[in-house]
Amino acid sequence: MSLRPTIDFLLYDWLGAPSLSERERFADHSRETFDAVLDTCERIARERYAPFNRLVDTEEPRFDGERVILPQATHEAQRAYAESGMLSAAQDYAIGGMQLPYTVEAAANAFFAMASVSMGSGLLTVGNANLLMAHGSEAQKRVFALNEFSGRWSGTMCLSEPQAGSSLSDVATRAVPDGDGFEADPLGPRYRLKGNKMWISAGEHELTENIVHLVLAKIPGPDGKLPPGVKGISLFIVPKKLVDTEGQLTGERNDVALAGLNHKCGWRGTTNTLLNFGEGKYPVRGGAGAIGYLVGQPGEGLRCMFHMMNEARIGVGMAATMLGMAGYHASLDYARNRPQGRPVGPAGKDPAQPPVRIIEHADVKRMLLAQKSYCEGALALALYCARLVDEQHTGAPDAADEARLLLEVLTPIAKSWPSEWCLEANSLAIQVHGGYGYTRDFPVEQYWRDNRLNMIHEGTHGIQAMDLLGRKVLMEQGRGLKALATRIDATVQRAIHVPELAAHANALSEALQAVGAATNAAWATGEPTQALANAVPYMQAFGHTVLAWIWLDVALTAQASPASAARTGRLRAMRFFFHYELPKIGAWLAVVSRRDLTCADMPEEAF
Known part of the structure; x- marks a missing residue:
C-alpha cells in the first residue's frame, strides 16, 4: 500500500x-x-x-x-x-x-x-538555520545557516537543563562577555558559556563536520546574579568546532563535551545527549568556558527560540502522524492476509468451513477505521498548517495576518493531537496483530515505542494544553479563535447543503458552540488556577473539533470526486470520526465548564 x-x-x-x-x-x-x-x-x-x-x-x-x-x-x-x-x-x-x-x-x-x-x-537543522535567517546577523546567516542548509553542518536546540526540565525560567547556564572586545567579533558579540543541557537530540555525532548548537543562557547582571524568569534569557550560537569568518574550521574544538547518551524507549536512531558547556574538557585559548555568539539582543532569546520551537512542534506532529500511518499500513496488510476465526451467524457455526481473514471481522474493521481516521485526518491537518505557512509568507497582508493568527491557535493542536491519537493508532495496530504485534517479528511495536516520545518533547501535552487555553484562544482579544470559528462555519455552510453531509455539518456546528461555551465558562471567574485545571481535556475536545472540521472539509472534496474505493474510504473514515469520536467531547468539556478541581485539589498525602 x-x-x-x-x-x-x-x-x-x-x-x-x-x-x-x-x-x-x-x-x-x-x-x-x-x-x-x-x-x-x-x-x-x-x-x-x-x-x-x-x-x-x-x-x-x-x-x-x-x-x-x-x-x-x-x-x-x-x-x-x-x-x-x-x-x-x-x-x-x-x-x-x-x-x-x-x-x-x-x-x-x-x-x-x-x-x-x-x-x-533535517528537522532540527532546518529549524536552526531558519531561526538564524530570521534573527541572526548577516555574518551568522552566511557562516552558520548556509552551511546547515548545504548539509555540511547540522544544528540543534539546547533549552532544557537537568535541574529545570521544561521550566525555562530556571535556566542556570551562564554567559559572560569574552574580554573587553567581546562586541567586536565579526560573528557577533562573543561570550563564554558554562552550564549543562539535557535532552539534546543529535547533540553529538560524526554525521556532519560540525554541529551548530543554539543555546539558551542568562547573562549575569552587575551584581553577578542571573536575572530571574524567562525575560532574562538570551540566545547564543555555540559551534562544536570553532570556525572563522569564512565558515572554515580553525582546527580547534570548542568546550562542548558529551556528558552522556540517553538510552531511550524508542527513536533510537538519533542520539539524545547531555552536554556540558565550558567545563574544561576542551579548553579554548584565551579564557574559560565555551565560546558562543549572541543572536539578536540580550534578554530576547526565548522570543527568537520560539521561531524554531513552533516549527519543531509542527514537525513533531508530522512525525507522530507518519508513525501512526506506518502502523496503519502494516496492520492493514496483516489483516488482509491473516486467516483466523469464522463469521458471526449461521455460516460461522460450521467448523468445517475455512477461517476467514481477520479484516472480515467487524471489530478489526473498527480498529482499522479508527487508525485511518486518526492518521489521514492528522496528515490533512499538518498539510493545512503548512499551507498556512505559505499564506503567511506570500499572501496579501490581510490573508497573511489571518494565517498567522490561525497558526498560533492551531500549532498546539498540530503538535499534540497527532501525538496522542496517532499513538493510539499504533496501539490499535499492535492489537490488530494480536500476540504477534507484541513481538519484534513485526514492526508495529517499534512504531509505538518511537511514537511515545511525541507527547513529551517540544513541549509536553500539559504544556501545549496550557498554551492553548491559557494563551492562544485569548490572545489579541480572541482574534485567532474567531478566525478559526469563521473557517469552521464556512465549511459547515458548504456541507449543510450536501444531503450526505448535512447531519455531520450540524454535529460540527454544535461541537464548535460547545467549545466556545466551555472556553467562556473556564475563564468565567478570571482565575487561572480554575480555568487551567482541566486544560488537557479542553485541548482534547478542541482537537477533536478541529479534526472533525478537517475531515468534513476533506469530505466535501471527496464527495465531488468520481466514485472509487479511495473516495469510499475517505467518506467512511469521516463518518467514523463523527459517529465514534466527536461525541467524546461532551465528557471532556463538562469538567472544563464546571472548572472541576478534583485533580487540582487532590492532597498529596492522599495519593
Missing part, C-alpha cells in the same frame, strides 16, 4: 497546491516540479531509510570515549537527504534553495518520517 495517492489527493485535490505557482515566489514551479520533488523523496525514503528502520533501533548509538558511533546506513541516509536539496528546499535561489512552497516540502518530508523517523532527516 502506497502513501502517495493520499498525499496527491490532499496536496492537489483538496489544498490546490498547484495554484501557489501563480505567486511570484513560486512562479517557476508547477505540478510537474512538485511531482519531481515527491518522486525523489519517495525514492530516497524507500531505498535509504525504510530498509534500515529496524537496524537503527537495535544498533543504538554508542560512545567509544572519543566519538559517537552510528550505523553506516545512517551516514548514507544523511548524505542522500542533504544531496537531495531538501535542507534548503524553501530557501531563496540566491542561497542555493529551490523556493519550494512549504506545503510541498512538508508533504515530501512525510515519506522520510514514515520510512524511518528514528533516523531523522
Whole structure:
C-alpha cells in the first residue's frame, strides 16, 4: 500500500497546491516540479531509510570515549537527504534553495518520517538555520545557516537543563562577555558559556563536520546574579568546532563535551545527549568556558527560540502522524492476509468451513477505521498548517495576518493531537496483530515505542494544553479563535447543503458552540488556577473539533470526486470520526465548564 495517492489527493485535490505557482515566489514551479520533488523523496525514503528502520533501533548509538558511533546506513541516509536539496528546499535561489512552497516540502518530508523517523532527516537543522535567517546577523546567516542548509553542518536546540526540565525560567547556564572586545567579533558579540543541557537530540555525532548548537543562557547582571524568569534569557550560537569568518574550521574544538547518551524507549536512531558547556574538557585559548555568539539582543532569546520551537512542534506532529500511518499500513496488510476465526451467524457455526481473514471481522474493521481516521485526518491537518505557512509568507497582508493568527491557535493542536491519537493508532495496530504485534517479528511495536516520545518533547501535552487555553484562544482579544470559528462555519455552510453531509455539518456546528461555551465558562471567574485545571481535556475536545472540521472539509472534496474505493474510504473514515469520536467531547468539556478541581485539589498525602 502506497502513501502517495493520499498525499496527491490532499496536496492537489483538496489544498490546490498547484495554484501557489501563480505567486511570484513560486512562479517557476508547477505540478510537474512538485511531482519531481515527491518522486525523489519517495525514492530516497524507500531505498535509504525504510530498509534500515529496524537496524537503527537495535544498533543504538554508542560512545567509544572519543566519538559517537552510528550505523553506516545512517551516514548514507544523511548524505542522500542533504544531496537531495531538501535542507534548503524553501530557501531563496540566491542561497542555493529551490523556493519550494512549504506545503510541498512538508508533504515530501512525510515519506522520510514514515520510512524511518528514528533516523531523522533535517528537522532540527532546518529549524536552526531558519531561526538564524530570521534573527541572526548577516555574518551568522552566511557562516552558520548556509552551511546547515548545504548539509555540511547540522544544528540543534539546547533549552532544557537537568535541574529545570521544561521550566525555562530556571535556566542556570551562564554567559559572560569574552574580554573587553567581546562586541567586536565579526560573528557577533562573543561570550563564554558554562552550564549543562539535557535532552539534546543529535547533540553529538560524526554525521556532519560540525554541529551548530543554539543555546539558551542568562547573562549575569552587575551584581553577578542571573536575572530571574524567562525575560532574562538570551540566545547564543555555540559551534562544536570553532570556525572563522569564512565558515572554515580553525582546527580547534570548542568546550562542548558529551556528558552522556540517553538510552531511550524508542527513536533510537538519533542520539539524545547531555552536554556540558565550558567545563574544561576542551579548553579554548584565551579564557574559560565555551565560546558562543549572541543572536539578536540580550534578554530576547526565548522570543527568537520560539521561531524554531513552533516549527519543531509542527514537525513533531508530522512525525507522530507518519508513525501512526506506518502502523496503519502494516496492520492493514496483516489483516488482509491473516486467516483466523469464522463469521458471526449461521455460516460461522460450521467448523468445517475455512477461517476467514481477520479484516472480515467487524471489530478489526473498527480498529482499522479508527487508525485511518486518526492518521489521514492528522496528515490533512499538518498539510493545512503548512499551507498556512505559505499564506503567511506570500499572501496579501490581510490573508497573511489571518494565517498567522490561525497558526498560533492551531500549532498546539498540530503538535499534540497527532501525538496522542496517532499513538493510539499504533496501539490499535499492535492489537490488530494480536500476540504477534507484541513481538519484534513485526514492526508495529517499534512504531509505538518511537511514537511515545511525541507527547513529551517540544513541549509536553500539559504544556501545549496550557498554551492553548491559557494563551492562544485569548490572545489579541480572541482574534485567532474567531478566525478559526469563521473557517469552521464556512465549511459547515458548504456541507449543510450536501444531503450526505448535512447531519455531520450540524454535529460540527454544535461541537464548535460547545467549545466556545466551555472556553467562556473556564475563564468565567478570571482565575487561572480554575480555568487551567482541566486544560488537557479542553485541548482534547478542541482537537477533536478541529479534526472533525478537517475531515468534513476533506469530505466535501471527496464527495465531488468520481466514485472509487479511495473516495469510499475517505467518506467512511469521516463518518467514523463523527459517529465514534466527536461525541467524546461532551465528557471532556463538562469538567472544563464546571472548572472541576478534583485533580487540582487532590492532597498529596492522599495519593
